[in-house]
Amino acid sequence: MRVISLPRIGTVPAWRRHARALAAEGVPPGAVLWQLDAPEGAPSDLFAGAPAPEPPAPPVTLTLPREAVSAIETALHHSDPERFARTYGIVLRLARGDLRWGDRSDPALHRLLAQEKAVRRDIHKMHAFVRFREIGTPEAPRRTFAAWFEPDHPIVEPASSFFAKRFGDMDWIIATPTLTARFVSGTLSFEETRDTAPPAPDATEALWRTYFTHIFNPARLMVSAMTSEMPRKYWKNLPEADLIPEMIRTAPERAMGMIEAAPTVPPKRAEKLRRGNV
Amino acid sequence: MVKRTLTDKLAILADAAKYDASCASSGGQRRNSKDGKGLGSAGGSGICHAYTPDGRCISLLKILMTNFCIYDCAYCVNRASSRAERARFTVEEVTRLTIEFYRRNYIEGLFLSSGIIRSPDDTMADMVRIARTLREQENFRGYIHLKTIPDASPELIAEAGIWADRLSINVELPTETALSQLAPEKSARTIRSAMADVKTRREASRERSHRGTRPRAFAPAGQSTQMIVGADAATDGQILGNAASLYGDFRLRRVYYSAFSPIPDASRLLPLKRPPLIREHRLYQADWLMRFYGFEAQEIAPQGGMLDLEIDPKLAWALAHREMFPVDVNRAPRELLLRVPGFGTRSVDRIIAARRHRSLRYEDLLRIGCVLRNAQPFITLPGWSPRALTDSADLRARFAPPPEQLSLF
Incomplete structure (x- = not known):
C-alpha cells in the first residue's frame, strides 16, 4: 500500500502531481491510500510508512478533456474523505478509455459530478455571504477589512481569487475554521487559521x-x-x-x-x- | 423641518424603491480591479448577497435618489398626491452608501431610480452625475443600473448609457388605456421611443469603424422593463403579447412582472388587494418559455386568455396538445424535447449529448436531472411506456392541487 499525504494548502495541485506520477508507474487505485496532512500538532496516521507489494500494471499517461480537468479539480475541494481515491480511479478509467466523460450512468462519475455541483454552490454562497468589517482606519491609503466565514467544504483557495479581483484596492483577510486567505498590497496568500474570533461590527x-x-x-x-x-x-x-x-x-x-x-x-x-x- | 439623517433618508428612499422587481446584475462588460487602482468587478453571473423574508434577493443597493415627484401615477407609492414622507439624497450620499456597502460585500452595485423633481431633464442629469462620480472619482467598477426617465433629453440618455451597465424604462402597465387612466402624465409612445433610442445606441456602440476600432460601450448589460400586474384589467394573453413585442422590437434583456402590491397611503382610484403572487409566478414561467423554450406568446395564452394558476404553463400546454405526445426521447428533435414537461434546457442538452453514444433508458433520465413525475405521461423510451396515461381523461388531476387546498392561494 502506498500512502500519499497531501498538504492542507495547495491540496489539489499536489493531488494532481501525485496522480500523474502514480499513473505513469501504473499503480492501481486499490494500492494507494490518500490522506490529508494532519493540522500542526496532531498525531500522524497509523498507516503511514507501511508499503505493501503491488501488482504490476501498464503505465497510463493522463490526458483528459479540459472541461473534465476543471470539473475534477472543483470536485476535489469537497469535504468527502473518499474523494482523492475515487477521483484517481476515475481519471485512470477516463485515460484508458474505459469511461466516457459526462456519462452519468456511471455511479462514481455521477457522484463526482454531484460533488462538483455542491462545491460550486458552496463557493457561490461564500462569494455572496462573506461580510467584511473594517478593521483599519478609513483614511488609510489602502483600507483594511476582515471577515469570518464557515463554508461546508474546504473551498477558501478556489473561492478567494474572486475577492482578489473584486477588492483590488483594499487589504483583507477572510478566516474560516480551516484556512485563512490574506490579501495584502495585491498579493494573495493562505495560511492555517489561528484566530477564530469574528471581527467586531463596524459603523x-x-x-x-x-x-x-x-x-x-x-x-x-x-x-x-x-x-x-x-x-x-x-x-x-x-x-x-x-x-x-x-x-x-x-x-x-x-x-x-x-x-x-x-x-x-x-x-x-x-x-x-x-x-x-x- | 428637522434635517434628516442619512439613516432616515435611507429608510425612506429604500421604502420608496422596493416595488421595482429587477435586481439583476449579470452580464455586460467584464471588469475587475486586480490592478489595485479601483474597486469592484462585473460581467460574470450576478450574485444575490442577501434575501429578505419576501423571498426577493438583494443584489444591488436599490434606492430612489428622491421620492419627491411631480407625477401622480395612481399605483405608485411616491405619487404627488400621497402623504408618504419625502427625502432626497445628495450625490455624495449615494456615492458613499454605494462604495461603503460594496466594500463590505453587501451588494453588486447600485440600482438608482428617482421620482421626478422640477423636470425630467433635471432629474436625469442628477442621476447621471451620480453614476459619473462613481466611475470617475471613485473608480468604481461594479454594476450600475439606471432607471431612465423617458421624457429626458436624448443627450442625457446617451451619457447615462456610458456610465451604466444597464438602462431600464418601465412600461408600467400592460395596455395604453390603463396607462392613460392611471398614469396620466406618462405616454406609451414616449416610453417606446425612448426604448428604441436605447436600442439604436446599443447597436451603434457595437459596430466597428472602418479601422476596426470600437466605440465606447453603451449600456453593455442591455435594457429591461417592468409591467405591473393586477392593477388594471389586462389579461395574461395581453401581457405576454406585449412582452413578446418588447423582446422583439427593442431586444430587451428582461421584462419584469410586478404583482400590484398594497402600498402605504394608497390612491382611492385603486382599491388594495393581496398581491396576485401566483399569477406573477406563472407569468415569469411563461416568459421563460418564450425566451428559452421556443414558445410563442399566443401558444401559451391567447390574447383574451388567462394562465392556469394551478399548473405551470408548460404542463398546461402539453395537456392541451396530447396529440404531440408521447415523445420518443431517443429520437425526438431538440425543439420537441424542450416541450416535454419536466425537461429543462439543461436536461435536454444532456439527453442529446448522451444519446449520441447510446440509447437512453428510463433510469438514465433521473440521473440527468429530469422531473419524471411531470414527464411520465409525455415520454416513451426503453424501460418506460405511458400506455393509456397520455390520453387519460383525469390526467390534469394528477398534477393540479386537490380542490380543498385552493384556499391556500
Whole structure:
C-alpha cells in the first residue's frame, strides 16, 4: 500500500502531481491510500510508512478533456474523505478509455459530478455571504477589512481569487475554521487559521441593517423562498439575519394595515402641482 | 423641518424603491480591479448577497435618489398626491452608501431610480452625475443600473448609457388605456421611443469603424422593463403579447412582472388587494418559455386568455396538445424535447449529448436531472411506456392541487 499525504494548502495541485506520477508507474487505485496532512500538532496516521507489494500494471499517461480537468479539480475541494481515491480511479478509467466523460450512468462519475455541483454552490454562497468589517482606519491609503466565514467544504483557495479581483484596492483577510486567505498590497496568500474570533461590527453595519429592513415588502411574505436561497446555517455570520424573525412576525399585520387604511386627502403640494403652478 | 439623517433618508428612499422587481446584475462588460487602482468587478453571473423574508434577493443597493415627484401615477407609492414622507439624497450620499456597502460585500452595485423633481431633464442629469462620480472619482467598477426617465433629453440618455451597465424604462402597465387612466402624465409612445433610442445606441456602440476600432460601450448589460400586474384589467394573453413585442422590437434583456402590491397611503382610484403572487409566478414561467423554450406568446395564452394558476404553463400546454405526445426521447428533435414537461434546457442538452453514444433508458433520465413525475405521461423510451396515461381523461388531476387546498392561494 502506498500512502500519499497531501498538504492542507495547495491540496489539489499536489493531488494532481501525485496522480500523474502514480499513473505513469501504473499503480492501481486499490494500492494507494490518500490522506490529508494532519493540522500542526496532531498525531500522524497509523498507516503511514507501511508499503505493501503491488501488482504490476501498464503505465497510463493522463490526458483528459479540459472541461473534465476543471470539473475534477472543483470536485476535489469537497469535504468527502473518499474523494482523492475515487477521483484517481476515475481519471485512470477516463485515460484508458474505459469511461466516457459526462456519462452519468456511471455511479462514481455521477457522484463526482454531484460533488462538483455542491462545491460550486458552496463557493457561490461564500462569494455572496462573506461580510467584511473594517478593521483599519478609513483614511488609510489602502483600507483594511476582515471577515469570518464557515463554508461546508474546504473551498477558501478556489473561492478567494474572486475577492482578489473584486477588492483590488483594499487589504483583507477572510478566516474560516480551516484556512485563512490574506490579501495584502495585491498579493494573495493562505495560511492555517489561528484566530477564530469574528471581527467586531463596524459603523456601516447599522446602515445596512436599515436598508435590509426597509427594502422588504411585508405584503409579499414568502419565507421559504428566502430560506431556500439563504439557509439558516449561514445566518449566524450575517449581520442582518437577526432582524428576520421580527420582520416575519410583524409582516401580516403591516400588510393588513395598508389594505384597511382609509384613503387620505392629498397634500396641498399635490393640488398646486395639478394646477401646474409650482 | 428637522434635517434628516442619512439613516432616515435611507429608510425612506429604500421604502420608496422596493416595488421595482429587477435586481439583476449579470452580464455586460467584464471588469475587475486586480490592478489595485479601483474597486469592484462585473460581467460574470450576478450574485444575490442577501434575501429578505419576501423571498426577493438583494443584489444591488436599490434606492430612489428622491421620492419627491411631480407625477401622480395612481399605483405608485411616491405619487404627488400621497402623504408618504419625502427625502432626497445628495450625490455624495449615494456615492458613499454605494462604495461603503460594496466594500463590505453587501451588494453588486447600485440600482438608482428617482421620482421626478422640477423636470425630467433635471432629474436625469442628477442621476447621471451620480453614476459619473462613481466611475470617475471613485473608480468604481461594479454594476450600475439606471432607471431612465423617458421624457429626458436624448443627450442625457446617451451619457447615462456610458456610465451604466444597464438602462431600464418601465412600461408600467400592460395596455395604453390603463396607462392613460392611471398614469396620466406618462405616454406609451414616449416610453417606446425612448426604448428604441436605447436600442439604436446599443447597436451603434457595437459596430466597428472602418479601422476596426470600437466605440465606447453603451449600456453593455442591455435594457429591461417592468409591467405591473393586477392593477388594471389586462389579461395574461395581453401581457405576454406585449412582452413578446418588447423582446422583439427593442431586444430587451428582461421584462419584469410586478404583482400590484398594497402600498402605504394608497390612491382611492385603486382599491388594495393581496398581491396576485401566483399569477406573477406563472407569468415569469411563461416568459421563460418564450425566451428559452421556443414558445410563442399566443401558444401559451391567447390574447383574451388567462394562465392556469394551478399548473405551470408548460404542463398546461402539453395537456392541451396530447396529440404531440408521447415523445420518443431517443429520437425526438431538440425543439420537441424542450416541450416535454419536466425537461429543462439543461436536461435536454444532456439527453442529446448522451444519446449520441447510446440509447437512453428510463433510469438514465433521473440521473440527468429530469422531473419524471411531470414527464411520465409525455415520454416513451426503453424501460418506460405511458400506455393509456397520455390520453387519460383525469390526467390534469394528477398534477393540479386537490380542490380543498385552493384556499391556500
